[in-house]
Amino acid sequence: MIQLLIDLLTPIFISMGVSTTDVQTYVNMLSGYIYTIIGLLAVAVIVMVAAHFLVKKGTRHVVRWSAGLAWALAVATIANIMCFGPLYNNLSPIMNTRAQVSEESIQNSKAVIKEVGEEGMVLLENNGVLPLTDTTNLNVFGWASTNPIFGGTGSGSSDNSASVGILQSLTDAGISYNKEITDMYTEYSPTRNLGGNVVSVTYTDWSLPEPPVEYYTDELMANAQKFSDTAMIVISRSGGEGQDLPTDMNAIIHGT
Structure with missing residues (x-):
């Protein structure tokens, strides 16, 4: 039900600028x-249905209306x-019409976020492979290439509805x-877990849905080698506020 x-x-609140993570967090x-x-x-x-059998005709509508009004x-x-x-902490700024954020502040915030993102990306080691100047074909391994994580939990969450994935970036x-x-x-797994990608400040799906080795067939790897010698x-x-990486x-794999 939840x-x-x-x-x-989620689709309703995403259109209003609310992140998927926040929707999951607050609904839970x-x-x-x-x-x-x-x-x-x-x-x-139950009261409305029982009124048909237990209450005298002529007063049933009173019981039914009373039950409905009581529920409302x-x-x-x-x-x-x-x-x-x-x-309250989330709704009070909305209800307080005097609390307004200027467009200048919004744009400055976006500029800082972009700068932090660019400076936060660290290349561990590059032995002359990058940048890919002469390579036009690339084998991309790792299930997460089809389901990248754009943010973390808690304050690390963000609206990723407009984020560009790795595969699209390559294109x-x-x-x-x-x-x-x-x-x-x-085909192995279209989402991060079978119940949906649930990541919030109170719960994170730590599963690593990587296909086992038998999925990397000899035919698949032979075709990959023909496609490109670069991978x-x-x-x-996922991780963040309130949800450190295990x-x-x-223990996670075996559910203990």
Whole structure:
């Protein structure tokens, strides 16, 4: 139910500039309130149905209307509790019309973010391979090439709806990548985990959905060698505020 609600709300809030991570975080945080509303709705429906059998004709509509109004009042009360409780810090700037951010501040912030991103990218070692001047074909290995991570958890989250992936970046740079390898990754797992890419300040999916060695068939590797003698390997791990990377992946793999 919660994941279904996340899937329904994410496109709406992304269009408003809210990141996917924040939608997941707050829906999970409010899950108790959500289940309470659903539970009260179930009770109201039961009362309405029971009224048909247990209440005298002529007064059934009073019971049904009372149940419906009671549920609506409960929803309004719970909504207020959420707005002035766990969501207050997020909603108060919106409700306070005097708190406005100038366009100049927004543009300056974007410039700083771009600068930090450029300076934060570190090439560990380059033995003359880069830049790729004469290479137009590239084998891109690593499942994360099809599902890159653009941000982390908590304050590290961001709206990545307009982010450009690695494969698209290569295409934009005039470099062709081996689509046979890419198709193998997407067929193995189109998303980061079967239940959706859930990353929030309270929960992170640490699974590493890399295809096992049998997926790299002799035919696939022979075709890759014919395609190009240059390869790039992509590895992505999520982490950030409140969710440090685990130090024991064996425990993660075996669910202990």
